[in-house]
Each structure stands twice: as C-alpha cells, then as structure tokens.
Amino acid sequence: MSPRNRRPARPDPSRSQEGRGGPGRSDRYVIPGRQPVREAIRAGRDLEAVIIDTRQVDALADLAQAAADAGVTLRTASRDELDGLTGEVRHQGVVALAGPFAYASMDRLATADLVLVLDGVTDPRNLGAIARVAEQAGAGGIVIRSKRAASPSPAAEKAAAGALSWVPVVVATNITRAVEELRDHGLWSLGLAGEAPRTVWDEPLLDERVALVIGEEGAGLSRLVAERVDALVSIPMAGRLDSLNAATATAVTAFEWSRRHHGK
Numbered sequence: 001m002s003p004r005n006r007r008p009a010r011p012d013p014s015r016s017q018e019g020r021g022g023p024g025r026s027d028r029y030v031i032p033g034r035q036p037v038r039e040a041i042r043a044g045r046d047l048e049a050v051i052i053d054t055r056q057v058d059a060l061a062d063l064a065q066a067a068a069d070a071g072v073t074l075r076t077a078s079r080d081e082l083d084g085l086t087g088e089v090r091h092q093g094v095v096a097l098a099g100p101f102a103y104a105s106m107d108r109l110a111t112a113d114l115v116l117v118l119d120g121v122t123d124p125r126n127l128g129a130i131a132r133v134a135e136q137a138g139a140g141g142i143v144i145r146s147k148r149a150a151s152p153s154p155a156a157e158k159a160a161a162g163a164l165s166w167v168p169v170v171v172a173t174n175i176t177r178a179v180e181e182l183r184d185h186g187l188w189s190l191g192l193a194g195e196a197p198r199t200v201w202d203e204p205l206l207d208e209r210v211a212l213v214i215g216e217e218g219a220g221l222s223r224l225v226a227e228r229v230d231a232l233v234s235i236p237m238a239g240r241l242d243s244l245n246a247a248t249a250t251a252v253t254a255f256e257w258s259r260r261h262h263g264k
Contacts, residue, residue, distance in 0.1 A: 028048070028097045028098070028099075029097070029098045029099060029100055029101055029152075030085050030086060030095055030096075030097060030098075030154045030157075031045075031047075031095060031096040031097075031098060031154070031157045032082075032085070032086040032089050032090070032091035032092070032094075032095045032154050032157060032158050033089075033090065033091055033092050033094070033095075033157070033158045033161075034060070034063060034092045034093075034094055035161045035162045036096075036157045036158060036160065036161060036162050036164075036165070037050060037063060037067075037094050037095065037096045038063055038066065038162065039161075039162025039163075039165040039166070040096050040098070040162070040165045041063075041066050041067055041070050041072065041096070042066070042162075042165070043162075043165035043166055044070070045096075045098060045102075045165055046098060046099055046102070047067075047070075047072045047096050047097065047098050048073065048097040048098060048099065049072065049073040049074070049075050049096070049097045050063070050064070050067040050072050050073070050074055050075070050094065050095075050096050050097075051074075051075045051076065051077050051082065051085075051094065051095050051096075051097065052064060052074065052075070052076055052077075052093060052094050053076070053077065053078070053079050053082055053093035053094065054076045054077065054078060055079065055093075056093035056094070057076065059093070060093060060094055063094060072096075079093075082094075082095055085154075086154050087154065088155075089154045089155050089158050090158065101151075101152040101164075101169070103169055103170060103171050104141060104168035104169060104170050105170065106143075106170050106172070106178065106181055106182075108140075108141060108168050108170065109140050109141045109143070109168065109170060109182065109185065110185045111140070111185075112139065112140020112141060112185075112187070112209075113138070113140065113209045113210075113261065114137065114138060114139040114140060114209070114210060114211075114212065114254065114257055114258075114261075115139060115140055115141055115142070115143060115182055115187060115210075115211045115212070116130060116133070116134050116139050116141075116142045116143070116211075116212050116214065116250060116254065117142075117143040117175060117178060117179060117182070117189075117211050117212065117213040117214070118130065118142065118143065118144045118145065118149065118150075118214055118246075119145065119175045119213055119214065119215045119216065119221050119222055119225050120145055120148060120149050120175075120215060120216035120219070120222065121144070121149060121150055121214060121215075121216060121217065121246050122148070122149055122150050122216060122217065123150055123217060123246070124150040124151075124153045124155040124156040124159070125155055125156070125159040125247075126150065126159075126217065126245060126246045126247045127144070127150040127151070127152070127156045127159070127160075128155065128156035128157065128158065128159025128160035128161075128163070128164065129159050129160070129247035129250075129251075130142065130214070130246065130247050130250050131156070131159075131160040131163040131164050131167050131169075132159070132160050132161055132163040133247065133250050133251045133254050133255075134163065134167045134254070135163040135166050135167050136163075137251075137254040137255050137257065137258040138258055138261070138262060139167065139254065140168070141167060141168035141169065141170060142167055142168070142169050142170070143169075143170045143171075143172050143175070143178050143182075143211075144169060144170070144171055144172070145171075145172060145173075145175055146171045146172065146173045147173075151171075152164055152169060175213070175222070175225050176224050176225055176228050179211060179213060179225065179228060179229060180228070182211040183211075183230075186209055187208075187209045187210055187211045188205045188208050188209065188210045188211070188230045188231075189210070189211045189213060189228070189229040189230045189231075190203065190205050190206070190210050190211070190212050190213065190229060190230065190231050190232075190233055190253075191213040191215070191221050191225065191226055191229040191231070191232045191233070192212070192213065192214050192215065192220075192221070192232075192233060192234070192235070192249055192250075192253060193215075193220060193221060193226060193232040193233070193234060194220065194234055194235075194242060194243055195232075195234065196231075196232035196233050196234040197234070198231070198232070198233055198234070199233065199234055199235065199236045200233050200234070200235055200252065200253050200256045201236070201256070203231065203233045205230065205231055205233075206233075206253075206256055206257045206260055207260055207261075210257060212250070212253055212254060212257070213225060213229055214246050214249065214250050215246070216246075217245060217246050233253070235249055235252050235253065
C-alpha cells in the first residue's frame with residue numbers, strides 16, 4: 001500500500017488503560033504535551049507508549065501517525081487518567097511513557113563550545129526553560145546537581161517544549177568538580193552574579209568556549225563555586241527590580257554568547 005493511500009494510525013481501543021490499574025506506574029517516566037511528545041518521537045527516544053485522550057484521537061491523528069511510524073505503541077485513556085499521570089502539568093490530551101531519563105556522561109561535553117551548568121536551580125520549569133535555551137543557543141549540554149536541585153520531570157519536559165529530547169543532561173555530585181573537569185576540556189567558566197562589576201556586554205570570555213554557571217533562584221551561586229569560576233559577570237538592569245529569574249538570565253547570557261559566535 002502506498003503512503004498516500006494508507007489508513008491513518010489510530011490508537012487501539014482494546015489497549016485502553018482503563019481496567020489496567022491506571023495508565024502509569026511509579027517506574028515510568030512521563031512526557032506530557034503535544035510538542036514534547038512529538039520531539040521525543042522525532043529524536044528517537046526509547047518510548048514504551050504514547051497515550052492519547054479518547055476524546056482527542058481525531059485531533060491528534062498526526063501525532064498518532066508519527067508514533068506508529070516510529071514503532072511506538074499507541075493507547076487511549078480518559079482525561080482523568082492522563083491527569084493522574086501528569087498531576088498539575090497540562091498534557092494537552094497526550095503523554096508518552098518512557099523508561100528512566102537517559103543522562104549523559106561528562107565526556108559527552110568534552111567538545112562542546114558552550115555548556116550550561118546549574119548550581120542548584122530547584123524549579124523544574126526553570127530547568128525546562130533553560131534546556132530550551134540550551135537547544136536554541138547551540139549549547140552542547142547541561143550539567144545539573146544531583147541533590148537539592150531540579151531534575152528532568154513532567155514539569156521540566158513540558159517547559160522545555162521538546163528540548164530535553166535533544167540536549168544532553170549530565171548529573172554531577174559536585175558542581176565545583178564539574179567546572180574543573182570542563183576546564184580540563186578547554187572551557188573557561190563564567191558565573192552569573194548580580195554584584196559582578198563586569199557585564200555580559202563587555203565580558204571577553206564570552207568570545208571563548210565557556211561553561212556558563214547559573215545559581216539557585218534567589219540565593220545565586222554557592223560560595224565555593226563563585227570562588228572557583230574564572231570570572232563573574234552580571235546583567236545590567238534598567239528597571240526597579242534587581243534580578244531576573246534563572247531561566248531568563250541564562251537566556252540573556254547564552255544568546256549573547258551565541259550572537260558573538262554565530263551572529264551575522
């Protein structure tokens with residue numbers, strides 16, 4: 001049968017999650033939302049199933065076809081069941097189930113020109129937004145802290161809009177050591193700090209390969225990390241407030257780096 005004449009893929013009602021003890025289990029990693037699921041399929045992530053709201057099968061026919069073309073199992077479930085999988089995160093009528101998130105090794109970042117290092121960012125939505133910045137600004141990956149920090153989750157996946165399917169994420173038990181390891185790979189380290197006298201507009205290290213280190217929302221960089229980075233840099237403010245959130249500050253600085261390296 002030619003592609004033009006083939007019948008569109010549809011979830012098999014007999015494989016509905018109803019009566020199976022609910023659509024999710026605690027060992028499943030949930031990717032909610034149309035764009036995150038679409039990018040997960042396109043990136044070839046190892047997906048167990050794509051689950052579509054029974055009331056939105058026709059509206060999501062293109063996404064169902066993409067899953068079928070990739071050999072991913074299609075299922076249907078009620079909206080309440082999808083809500084149970086994603087909690088307060090909006091799923092837009094579709095989720096993907098996967099195994100545990102696949103973290104990368106630090107060696108994966110050895111040849112990167114830009115790496116975003118998160119020193120205790122705790123809001124998963126900021127993590128997702130930073131992943132989106134990383135993908136668009138051309139970063140080679142993200143390093144996150146193993147404890148007391150946000151990690152990939154449904155909320156992060158939704159905020160990332162698919163970027164977590166493309167951007168390598170490395171977990172480090174010690175951010176200072178991670179910065180030193182990136183330095184061994186030839187990257188300068190640059191920490192964001194509101195009190196730094198030099199701004200992103202005139203920082204020469206942004207002309208180089210760099211690990212951009214972003215601190216915790218509110219508290220900023222930890223003391224040891226601030227002492228160990230090669231330089232601190234600030235973003236000049238013209239308004240009455242004195243700071244940006246972590247994701248916005250990352251975007252400003254990462255795109256200044258991108259402008260210098262890829263701008264025309």
